Structures are given as C-alpha cells and as structure tokens.
Amino acid sequence: MRRIWIAVVALVLVAGVLPGGGPVSAQPNRIVVYSALPDLETSLVHREFTRRTGIQVEALVVPAAGTLQARIRTEKDRPRADVFVGGDRSLHIPLAREGLLERYRSPVVQQAGISTDFVDPAGFWHGWYLGALSIIINTDRFDRELAPRGVRKPATWDDLVRPEFRGHFVMPSPVTTGGGYIFLAAQIFRLGEDRAWAYMRALNTNTSQYTPTAPGTIALLERGEATVAMMWAHEAIGARILRAAPLEVIVPPDTGFEIGAVSIIKGGPNPAGARAYVDFLMTRTPQDVNARFGFRYAVRGDVGVPSGATPFNQLKFVKYDLDWSVQNQARLRERWTREIGR
Numbered sequence: 001m002r003r004i005w006i007a008v009v010a011l012v013l014v015a016g017v018l019p020g021g022g023p024v025s026a027q028p029n030r031i032v033v034y035s036a037l038p039d040l041e042t043s044l045v046h047r048e049f050t051r052r053t054g055i056q057v058e059a060l061v062v063p064a065a066g067t068l069q070a071r072i073r074t075e076k077d078r079p080r081a082d083v084f085v086g087g088d089r090s091l092h093i094p095l096a097r098e099g100l101l102e103r104y105r106s107p108v109v110q111q112a113g114i115s116t117d118f119v120d121p122a123g124f125w126h127g128w129y130l131g132a133l134s135i136i137i138n139t140d141r142f143d144r145e146l147a148p149r150g151v152r153k154p155a156t157w158d159d160l161v162r163p164e165f166r167g168h169f170v171m172p173s174p175v176t177t178g179g180g181y182i183f184l185a186a187q188i189f190r191l192g193e194d195r196a197w198a199y200m201r202a203l204n205t206n207t208s209q210y211t212p213t214a215p216g217t218i219a220l221l222e223r224g225e226a227t228v229a230m231m232w233a234h235e236a237i238g239a240r241i242l243r244a245a246p247l248e249v250i251v252p253p254d255t256g257f258e259i260g261a262v263s264i265i266k267g268g269p270n271p272a273g274a275r276a277y278v279d280f281l282m283t284r285t286p287q288d289v290n291a292r293f294g295f296r297y298a299v300r301g302d303v304g305v306p307s308g309a310t311p312f313n314q315l316k317f318v319k320y321d322l323d324w325s326v327q328n329q330a331r332l333r334e335r336w337t338r339e340i341g342r
Contacts, residue, residue, distance in 0.1 A: 030056045031273035034072065034265075036065035036086030036178070038215060041294040045286045052280065055273050064213040065091045066176040072265060076100055082268035083277050088178040088258035089125055093326045095263065096124035102264040104275055108282035118259055118299040127259035128281045129290050130297035132251055132315050133183055134233035135160065136218075140246040141227045154228060156252045157187065161202040168227035169203070172217050173210040175333050178258060179232055180210070184332060185325040186256035186318045197339070204340050221247060232258075234295035237308040241295070251310060254318040260296065 035042045039061055046057040062068055065087020072084060072095055084092065084101075095101050103123040109116075118127035135154050142153065151164045160169060174180035187196040208226060211217045218235045220226040222245045239245035262281050264274040280286060287298035295306040305311050 028270065028273065029054060030058060031083060031270045031277060032081040032268070033057055033059045033083045033085055033277070034068045034081045035059050035061045036063055036068055036084075037061070037290075037294065038063055041290055044289045044293060045281070048285055048289070049277060049280050053276055055276060057277075062213070063215045064172075064176045065178045066173075066181065067212070069095060072100055073098070079265050079267040080269075081265050082270050082274040083262060084265055085262040085277075085281070086260055088182060089120070089127060089261040090182070090322065090326050090329065091178050092125040092261045092263045093120075093322075094329060096120070096122070097326075100266055101125070102266045102268075102271060102274070104264055104278060106275075106279045106282050108279050112282060112284075112300055112302075114282065114299050114301075125261040125263040126278055126282060127261050127299055128287060129260040129294075130299065130312055131179075131232045131234055131258045131260060132297075132312070132317075133179060133186065133230060133256045134236065135250040135252055136221060136229045136231050136233075136236040137248040137250070138221045138224055138227050138246055139248050141224050146227065153248075153250070154252075155250060157190070157254065158199075160228065160230070161199065161206060163206075165206045165228055167206065167208050169206045169229065170209045170211060170217050170220050170226040171207065171230040172214045173212055174336050176212045177214050179214050179230075181329065181333070182256040182258060182320075182325075183230055184336065185328075186254070186320065188332075189318045189320055190254045197335075200336075200340065210342055218245075218247075221245070233309065234297075234306065237295045237306065238293070241308055242293075249308075251315055253316045255315065256320060257312075257315075257317055259299075 042059055042061050046059060050056055069091045101124045105123040106126060109119055137153060154160050172180040174184040187199055191199060217229050217231045218239050221229050222239055233249050233251055236247045236249045240247045262278055268274055284300055284302055287300050287303045290296050291298050291303050291306045297312045
C-alpha cells in the first residue's frame with residue numbers, strides 16, 4: 001500500500017494536482033516535499049513537523065536524489081514542490097548555481113551550535129545528517145558460496161575487483177543516486193582520474209547490477225541475490241538491526257561521505273512553510289529520528305552515535321574535493337553512461 005501511495009502522489013504531481021483537489025498553489029497550511037529519504041524516516045519526521053507547526057506535508061518519496069534533482073530542473077518554470085530533502089549536498093549545489101534554490105539561513109544553526117562546516121556559507125542548503133560509504137557483505141551467502149573456496153572478505157576498495165567476486169557485486173547507480181556518484185568521485189580522488197576509470201571498468205566486470213535507488217542495493221543483499229555491495233553503512237546497519245538481515249559492514253580506508261542536505265526550491269508554492277521545515281530539521285527531534293530509525297549520523301552534538309555505528313570521527317576518509325566533484329558532475333555522469341553503459 002505504501003508503494004501504491006507513493007505512485008499516486010507521483011502521478012498527481014506530474015498532473016499538477018495534489019490529493020485534496022485543485023492545482024498546486026500556495027497554501028499556508030501545506031507544503032510539498034521531494035524526499036530522497038526512505039518512507040519510514042520521511043513519515044516519522046513529517047508527522048512530528050505537522051504536529052508541531054500545523055502545516056500538512058505532501059511528500060513524493062523517491063530514494064534516488066539524482067532523480068529528484070532532475071525533476072526539479074524539469075519543473076523550473078513552474079515549481080511544484082517547496083523543499084528538496086535528502087541526498088548529498090553535491091546534488092543541491094548545482095541547483096543553487098542554476099538559480100533553482102532559495103537562499104535562507106536558519107537561526108537554529110547558531111542556537112544549536114551546529115558547525116558551519118555543515119551549512120552552505122551562501123545559505124542555499126543546510127546539512128542535517130552524515131553518512132559514510134562502506135562495503136557490505138551478505139554473510140550467509142558468503143559463508144555458503146565463497147568462504148569454502150578460501151575467498152577472503154574484501155577489506156579495501158581495491159579488493160572488490162578481485163576475480164572471485166565476479167557476478168557477486170552490486171552498487172547504486174552513479175547516475176541516479178548520490179551514493180553512487182560520491183563513490184565514483186572518491187575513486188578519482190583516491191587514484192587519479194585515469195586510474196579511477198580503469199578501476200571502475202574492472203569493477204564493472206564483477207558487477208551484476210547497478211540499482212537505480214540506494215535501498216534497491218540493500219534489498220538485493222537482504223534477499224541473497226548478491227553477496228557483496230558498495231553502499232551507505234547506515235542502510236546495512238538498519239537492515240541488520242530492524243530486520244535481522246545477515247549483513248556485515250566494513251568501512252574501508254579512503255572512503256567517501258555525504259552531508260545530507262535540505263534546500264528550499266525557488267518559486268515553490270509555500271516559501272514560508274519551507275523555511276519552517278528547514279528550521280524544524282535543524283532541531284534535535286528530526287535528527288534523533290534519523291539517527292534512531294535511519295542510523296545516520298546527526299550534525300547536532302546533542303544527538304548520540306547511531307546504534308551499531310562507528311563514531312564518525314574515527315573513520316578514515318579520502319581527501320574529497322567538493323568543488324571539483326560538483327563542477328564535473330554532469331561530465332562524469334555522461335562518461336559513465338558512455339563507457340559503462342548501464
């Protein structure tokens with residue numbers, strides 16, 4: 001039923017009509033949110049937002065931030081949503097540079113003592129959660145099919161191109177998901193561009209599928225349709241804790257990370273409601289919800305480390321050039337489509 005509801009919302013948004021009748025228009029007691037977060041976190045956060053503010057939320061949930069980014073571009077002449085939430089900041093920054101986002105600085109940032117590292121200096125996006133890329137293993141399938149052959153579990157990104165993983169590996173698409181794109185960029189920063197593309201071609205040989213959404217990768221692992229994946233650590237931790245999935249998380253050196261962002265769409269139906277939404281996300285409650293049920297790190301210091309996660313400051317990250325990754329986003333995606341082709 002949840003999938004049917006999401007599909008219905010998508011259809012009515014395309015038609016310019018939302019449940020309740022009438023075209024999309026400014027209503028002080030309603031906002032439209034494009035969310036790249038999963039259903040559970042989205043619904044819990046929105047329920048609390050409505051309880052506190054009285055503002056109803058119509059949400060289009062698509063756990064592929066790149067797809068929502070493209071949608072916002074196609075609607076630039078008549079924006080149908082107020083807020084874009086979820087996905088790394090690198091997917092919000094190009095929209096700001098194209099004039100599609102509204103500038104705003106929430107007063108909650110200073111009140112809560114949130115680091116300015118997590119907020120756009122120009123005011124176009126606010127970071128409210130963090131995530132780290134990892135290697136994920138379905139231990140049931142690994143122990144059944146690979147361990148008896150003496151195969152070692154992968155511990156580094158380079159281990160993933162070993163021939164014994166051919167047909168066993170999956171990851172989210174760099175074209176439609178923020179995680180997939182950050183992984184591609186991280187390999188370029190780790191190896192240099194020429195060597196990174198050679199690495200990606202070798203990894204492609206082992207890859208059985210690139211999923212169009214990030215949760216799609218976890219679903220394949222949970223069902224035992226893949227053995228090894230590249231994916232956000234929090235997705236696997238959540239599957240393991242909430243659904244007892246047989247998943248092991250390994251965060252390798254030189255990994256990539258995301259600053260999950262929220263931004264206000266310029267020209268949206270309810271800019272005042274959108275600002276209230278951004279203010280709310282910077283408070284403790286939604287970040288605690290995201291940490292408890294989405295297992296993502298909060299940017300607030302008064303929210304604890306998610307259950308089962310390694311403290312963020314203990315992980316080893318690649319030196320990531322954000323400006324370069326944003327400026328080259330379209331080029332790298334085009335090259336991926338041209339050279340990898342799936």
